[in-house]
Amino acid sequence: MTLNPSRTRRPTIYDVAKSAGVSPSLVSLVLQNPSKVSEKRRAAVRAAISELGYRPSRAATTLASSQTKSIGLVIDDFRNLWFVDLLRGLESALSPHGYQVTLADSRPGENRITEATDGLLAMHVEGLVIAAEPSESMLTGTWVPAVVAGWRDGVPAGASLITNDDDEGGRMAADHLLGLGHTRIGHLSGSGGAAAHRREGFRSRIVEAAVEVRIAGESQGTSEEDGYAAACWILDHHPDTTALFAANDTMALGALAAAKARGLSVPADLSVIGYDNSQLAKSRYLDMSTVDNRSDLVGVDVANTLLARIQDPTLEPERKLIEPALIVRGTTARVPG
Amino acid sequence: MTLNPSRTRRPTIYDVAKSAGVSPSLVSLVLQNPSKVSEKRRAAVRAAISELGYRPSRAATTLASSQTKSIGLVIDDFRNLWFVDLLRGLESALSPHGYQVTLADSRPGENRITEATDGLLAMHVEGLVIAAEPSESMLTGTWVPAVVAGWRDGVPAGASLITNDDDEGGRMAADHLLGLGHTRIGHLSGSGGAAAHRREGFRSRIVEAAVEVRIAGESQGTSEEDGYAAACWILDHHPDTTALFAANDTMALGALAAAKARGLSVPADLSVIGYDNSQLAKSRYLDMSTVDNRSDLVGVDVANTLLARIQDPTLEPERKLIEPALIVRGTTARVPG
DNA sequence: CGGTAAAATTGGAGCGCTACAAAATCTGGC
DNA sequence: GCCAGATTTTGTAGCGCTCCAATTTTACCG
Numbered sequence: 001m002t003l004n005p006s007r008t009r010r011p012t013i014y015d016v017a018k019s020a021g022v023s024p025s026l027v028s029l030v031l032q033n034p035s036k037v038s039e040k041r042r043a044a045v046r047a048a049i050s051e052l053g054y055r056p057s058r059a060a061t062t063l064a065s066s067q068t069k070s071i072g073l074v075i076d077d078f079r080n081l082w083f084v085d086l087l088r089g090l091e092s093a094l095s096p097h098g099y100q101v102t103l104a105d106s107r108p109g110e111n112r113i114t115e116a117t118d119g120l121l122a123m124h125v126e127g128l129v130i131a132a133e134p135s136e137s138m139l140t141g142t143w144v145p146a147v148v149a150g151w152r153d154g155v156p157a158g159a160s161l162i163t164n165d166d167d168e169g170g171r172m173a174a175d176h177l178l179g180l181g182h183t184r185i186g187h188l189s190g191s192g193g194a195a196a197h198r199r200e201g202f203r204s205r206i207v208e209a210a211v212e213v214r215i216a217g218e219s220q221g222t223s224e225e226d227g228y229a230a231a232c233w234i235l236d237h238h239p240d241t242t243a244l245f246a247a248n249d250t251m252a253l254g255a256l257a258a259a260k261a262r263g264l265s266v267p268a269d270l271s272v273i274g275y276d277n278s279q280l281a282k283s284r285y286l287d288m289s290t291v292d293n294r295s296d297l298v299g300v301d302v303a304n305t306l307l308a309r310i311q312d313p314t315l316e317p318e319r320k321l322i323e324p325a326l327i328v329r330g331t332t333a334r335v336p337g
Numbered sequence: 338m339t340l341n342p343s344r345t346r347r348p349t350i351y352d353v354a355k356s357a358g359v360s361p362s363l364v365s366l367v368l369q370n371p372s373k374v375s376e377k378r379r380a381a382v383r384a385a386i387s388e389l390g391y392r393p394s395r396a397a398t399t400l401a402s403s404q405t406k407s408i409g410l411v412i413d414d415f416r417n418l419w420f421v422d423l424l425r426g427l428e429s430a431l432s433p434h435g436y437q438v439t440l441a442d443s444r445p446g447e448n449r450i451t452e453a454t455d456g457l458l459a460m461h462v463e464g465l466v467i468a469a470e471p472s473e474s475m476l477t478g479t480w481v482p483a484v485v486a487g488w489r490d491g492v493p494a495g496a497s498l499i500t501n502d503d504d505e506g507g508r509m510a511a512d513h514l515l516g517l518g519h520t521r522i523g524h525l526s527g528s529g530g531a532a533a534h535r536r537e538g539f540r541s542r543i544v545e546a547a548v549e550v551r552i553a554g555e556s557q558g559t560s561e562e563d564g565y566a567a568a569c570w571i572l573d574h575h576p577d578t579t580a581l582f583a584a585n586d587t588m589a590l591g592a593l594a595a596a597k598a599r600g601l602s603v604p605a606d607l608s609v610i611g612y613d614n615s616q617l618a619k620s621r622y623l624d625m626s627t628v629d630n631r632s633d634l635v636g637v638d639v640a641n642t643l644l645a646r647i648q649d650p651t652l653e654p655e656r657k658l659i660e661p662a663l664i665v666r667g668t669t670a671r672v673p674g
Numbered sequence: 675c676g677g678t679a680a681a682a683t684t685g686g687a688g689c690g691c692t693a694c695a696a697a698a699t700c701t702g703g704c
Numbered sequence: 705g706c707c708a709g710a711t712t713t714t715g716t717a718g719c720g721c722t723c724c725a726a727t728t729t730t731a732c733c734g
Contacts, residue, residue, distance in 0.1 A: 010479075012689090012690055012691085013690065013691060013692095014690080022713080022714090023713065023714045023715075024690090024691080024692095024714090024715095025692080025693090025713070025714055025715075026712090026713060026714075028691065028692060028693090029692095029712095029713085031691095031692095032692085036711085036712075037712075037713085038711090038712065038713090041713085053479070055455060055458055055459050055479075056459060056690085056691075057400070057459065057461065057689090057690050057691070058396075058459040058460045058461070059395075059396040059397075059399035059400045059405075059460070059461060059689085059690075059691090060396075060400050060689075060690035060691040060692085060719090061690080061691055061692075062396035062691090062719090063394070063396045063397055063400055063689090063690080063691070063692090063718095063719045063720065063721085064690075064691040064692040064693080064718080064719055065691075065692055065693080065719085066692095066719065068396075078415070078418075078420075078421045078424065079418065079421055079616065081415075081416065081418075083415075084415045084416055087415065100456070102439075103440050118392060119437070121392055122392050122393060122394065122395040123395045123396070124394065124395070124396060142347075142390070142392075224620055224621055224622070225621070228621055253620055253621075253622045254621065254622070256622045257620075257621040257622035260622065279416065280617075283561055283590055283594075284561055284562070284565055284590075284591065284594040285561070285590050285591070285593045285594035285597065349719090349720055349721085350720065350721060350722095351720080359683080359684090360683065360684045360685075361684090361685095361720090361721080361722095362683070362684055362686095362722080362723085362724095363682085363683060363684075365721065365722060365723090366682095366683085366722095368721095369722085373681085373682075374682075374683090375681085375682065375683090378682085378683085393720085393721075394719090394720055394721070396719085396720080396721090397689090397719075397720035397721040397722085398720080398721055398722075399689090399721090400688095400689045400690065400691085400719090400720080400721070400722090401688080401689055401720075401721040401722040401723080402689085402721075402722055403689065403722095
């Protein structure tokens with residue numbers, strides 16, 4: 001890598017070949033399968049490459065080999081941090097096979113989820129991970145293996161579904177609160193598919209125990225504000241409530257705010273448990289009880305499914321649930337009194 | 338978009354041309370400059386495109402036109418949410434010009450920042466935004482316009498620097514605390530370039546006011562744990578401290594934890610102010626005073642600089658600071674007593 | 675209607691790389 | 705020292721698209 005003086009066009013494989021005194025094919029070979037090239041030429045080619053500061057053109061490689069060794073990940077919003085663990089899981093399982101992950105976020109509005117997907121497909125990704133609310137039509141006209149991660153409603157035909165078992169997670173939260181002796185329990189829900197399953201799992205277990213459950217926010221969003229509003233509703237209409245399960249950690253934060261506003265101390269007066277085991281919940285200050293959806297494991301599984309379907313496209317789409325894990329921290333305690 | 342029955346290869350521009358009864362060139366023209374094509378053919382081509390479910394190959398387009406209309410954004414870790422606002426700013430300024438943003442994260446370890454950059458360069462991005470601790474050598478051998486956002490140490494030669502004015506932000510925090518009457522003030526710092534500037538701005542203003550400042554964590558990281566440790570150190574060695582300024586919101590969260598552990602109530606006994614105006618600080622529960630580094634504005638500026646340098650590559654790299662803004666919320670108050 | 679300029683359309687070369695068959699070179703055994 | 709077989713290297717033909725010069729069609733005017 002010398003100082004590449006002039007603003008000349010970037011070096012091509014031909015430049016490298018000429019400089020190393022070999023054919024372009026040989027350079028290509030060095031790039032993809034160095035062991036088939038003699039020691040001498042390999043060294044010469046490598047020297048020429050760094051001498052010229054050559055970087056292979058991804059576009060040309062893709063075009064010529066018609067494979068990109070990359071899979072696309074569609075997320076809805078970078079602020080939803082749960083995708084970070086998913087990404088880590090994906091990468092850990094994918095990189096041993098030489099695959100890379102390309103991200104596209106699909107903010108609502110102009111850049112719809114379909115556009116994000118189209119962009120990825122235009123880049124010839126070999127597989128697609130959809131970590132956003134999927135739309136039925138997003139996959140029409142393509143045969144790229146796809147798997148939906150973390151959502152459950154409207155999975156497009158032909159796509160696999162791999163997610164944590166939200167029903168089971170809801171049951172875990174319920175068992176935890178029941179085990180602490182709570183009998184007046186509220187739930188802050190939301191409108192998405194994941195929230196619905198968490199709600200059903202939670203409700204079913206609570207009802208089994210012959211305990212009443214107050215649910216709010218079923219058709220609302222899942223932001224901190226939504227959690228705050230839902231918690232306020234429950235605490236104002238049922239002031240005897242001693243425990244709240246929120247559909248995610250962010251909503252749980254809203255619940256904490258609602259408790260604080262009413263002078264309730266957590267967990268002495270009110271237990272609060274969230275879902276996701278996000279950074280928030282892990283934080284030393286908040287120290288929040290939660291359910292870990294094991295997004296890392298989901299990621300690994302998604303990667304393996306995709307890899308299998310890339311190899312053998314005739315494979316049927318599957319459907320798999322990952323066991324979540326209860327994380328008990330400092331916002332839940334035995335029922336007061 | 339019919340049901341594309343067979344797993345045939347994806348349609349090319351030739352398939353579209355044949356189906357529409359025109360030449361491939363015409364199809365290409367429709368794609369990039371529809372107004373130069375007669376109404377009739379345009380409609381025919383468009384019909385064929387959706388009929389076949391055709392999506393142009395990005396690789397081929399790139400190769401043929403040698404321009405990608407995309408710029409690359411290198412971030413260090415998806416968990417550092419400050420890049421989200423930067424991204425929004427970038428996109429808002431870039432999309433009117435038809436440019437897209439491609440992200441690459443550079444986790445420490447195997448996937449070094451240089452690799453992330455190389456990946457982006459291999460994709461022929463026309464410009465590079467580095468929102469991570471830059472390394473001197475990352476740009477050798479390339480002439481792609483680059484700008485560093487948000488860091489200040491070791492900006493590679495030839496790259497512009499655009500960031501919020503961390504010195505000024507530090508001064509704002511200092512003025513705020515001094516204005517509230519505090520005279521025993523601590524600062525939780527970190528080892529990065531940004532932290533150093535925040536520290537210097539803060540210290541200079543405090544010292545001007547002839548007030549003593551206790552600084553901890555100068556050579557540590559900037560996580561919540563680091564903030565906790567630094568806050569513990571200050572509170573234990575200087576129990577009379579009434580205000581803490583943290584180098585970022587996450588560290589401020591650690592400070593809150595330290596205060597809680599000592600039974601200090603915030604802001605009655607101890608004022609805490611962070612930096613970044615992250616989601617955390619905005620949250621209703623935490624309601625944290627902070628300094629907003631206006632990453633959105635930084636993003637817009639970065640985009641415009643890049644655009645200008647793409648158009649005219651002879652432009653000199655610039656250096657610009659964006660004015661931050663003080664955000665007063667509920668964690669700072671007048672000095673007790 | 676012929677003629678001309680403008681508008682619309684087309685053919686073909688080439689972007690940088692890989693795949694694959696063909697050619698060149700190297701082994702070692704007799 | 706020669707030859708079969710293995711190993712290494714090289715030509716050639718695309719991959720799917722854009723660009724541009726050349727060609728065809730259209731519109732308009734006298």
